[in-house]
Amino acid sequence: MLFNSYSFIFVFLPVVLFGYFAAGRFGAQAPVVWLALASLVFYSFSNWPFVALLLGSIAFNYLVGWLLISRRLRAAPRFAALTVGVSGDLMVLGIFKYAGFLTANFNAIFSTSVVVNILLPVGISFYTFTQIAFLVDAYRGKVAHYALAHFALFVTYFPHLIAGPILHHRDMIPQFESDDTKRPNPRLMLYGLIIFGIGLFKKTVFADGIQPLVALAFNQASPSFDQAWIGALAYTFQLYFDFSGYSDMAIGISLMFGIFLPLNFNSPYQATSIIDFWRRWHMTLSQFLRDYLYVPLGGNRHGRLLRYVNLMITMLLGGLWHGAAWTFVVWGALHGLYLCINHAWVNYGPPTPERLARPAGVVAFLLTFLAVVVAWVFFRADSLASALSVLSDMADPGRIVFGPTEMAQSLMIAIYAAIAWFAPNTQAIVGYDHKNRFVGENVSAWRVRPWLVYGGAAAFAFGILGIQRHSEFIYFRF
Incomplete structure (x- = not known):
């Protein structure tokens, strides 16, 4: 169900x-x-x-x-x-x-x-x-x-x-x-329904709405440069809104029973490093891998070299946890490599001058996002050969077909990117924080804000209208 x-x-x-x-x-x-x-x-x-x-x-x-x-x-x-x-x-x-x-x-x-x-x-x-x-x-x-x-x-x-x-x-x-x-608890039930409605909207409108574009990169033999990028970015944002939507719906359902679930998703595409990304993406899995794999392996207690080895082992097994295929192993290996590079830069890289802090932050944000997109290609592809083929097409600007259709698709990708990068997430809107509780006073003191109720009702209504076909959450397969 x-x-x-x-x-x-x-x-x-x-x-x-x-x-x-x-x-x-x-x-x-x-x-x-x-x-x-x-x-x-x-x-x-x-x-x-x-x-x-x-x-x-x-x-x-x-x-x-x-x-x-x-x-x-x-x-x-x-x-x-x-x-x-x-x-x-x-x-x-x-x-x-x-x-x-x-x-x-x-x-x-x-x-x-x-x-x-x-x-x-x-x-x-x-x-x-x-x-x-x-x-x-x-x-x-x-x-x-x-x-x-x-x-x-x-x-x-x-x-x-x-x-x-x-x-x-x-x-x-x-x-x-x-x-x-x-x-x-009427307040918890109301807030739960609002969060559920926001998650439903993310799933049926955003995630399912962009899903057809994914085929441009992964379901045709030789996509052009722009089609490969559109398809890869479409999957990047489909997975984002699919998983974010599921996480919201799970939290909302649980709140209706008066039970608080841990936060599992915190705007990961706003991350400015891979370390930051893994503090925001699938947060409960990250915590499990840290506490029950990385730390028992030795963590960072036995020198920096072994720390990098432990990071690679942890992420390789984390990739394999997602699925029994070499594509997931490579995805985990890439993120392990990213984390090693990130930690090495933190330890050995030159300090950033204060006047360059802002542009350096923008560059770090863009590099992080690009690294995540490249890794998602392996996560989505049916085989290593397919993933390498898509990446090859993404690296070949000589084969570009940028017509009116591709322009409209690119505009759609840009809208999704703007929402993921700049819009407040669900917990910021309703006040659900990382400590599994609402920010502010106790439950009995919460005030029902009209704009939140109306917005939640609209999200729920459009989410219901978006239920048009059997559409499983991507993480169901893991």
Whole structure:
């Protein structure tokens, strides 16, 4: 089931909201159980064969977590339990997500014809990483005892289950345990609806609206110089508004239940460095990779050379996390290289004179954006050969066909760029900050601003009108 569908907006969400708050009459656990069951129903609409896999994953990780939290085991058995837990999670992820990729490479190397066809469960990367973080923190002594119902809801919570954000237990489970979230809050529901409407507008109007232009670069044999750039930039902004729209919709839906999701997207195309980009793009994934991969590898604690090695390993695995293909590996390698260059410049580059700070910032912004666009070509392409072909066309100004159609398409790209670069993002408009809370006073003191209500209603209406076809979010495939 898609957030941008009539069945979700007008049937599923209202029924689940009503049931969640009505269930409070039957005890503190009833709303939690109701929401967990509703999340399983949501997941089963498009992935019913894998509901058992999801439930098995929850049971397995809860049991291992219980062993780690109980502290009944000594150091060696506890480490063994952690190893079994993390290995089990990674094995399941590897079988379903990477078996076909590994088999294809095996066949290419040894000229064999082994065939492996395994369907990829939607959301498996997100709920696997979520639970791995839980197990690691349980081993570190950072997890309290949690009821099974709260843990199950933490994993299955439907606003994040399909495409993130990657949730952390310390942010979410206390909210599920709190009685405050089990009573309807009109202000939270209104602000949630506004944020949802803005996200829906981004998805169905902006992201889906520019999607046809992507084919200019990626779906024809030999695009011209301008067509290749238009197509690559179209995908750059399609992915931006698609992921930004999903992140807004997830936050808005959750707010209607009185539950705050972490911010996952913060105008990344306004970044002036790759370091800054990764503080803004898929923020919960960046935090996971930092805390549970980069830091355990040694981070920057063992000298600058090993820091660069750790950055490359982290980004290579981050690229592979997105998909089982060499294009994603190259995308991750490029960003690893970008980060190494960025950190080396910070450490060894000459200081910028004060009088050149502004033009230097503009140059840094443009170089960052160009580097991101080049990497997105690999992210979108079906193969390395296809990606290199598109980049070759983008580097050949001798083959340019700039007619009236291309002028109109370029104008469309310019409008999208202006919005992404200069317009305030959703959290700036409504006040949703990086600490998972609204800026300002407490909830009871919020004032409903008429312009925000009218603007949110207009965004919601146009977003609804934009629902014309089956249009999955791009991050559903990861």
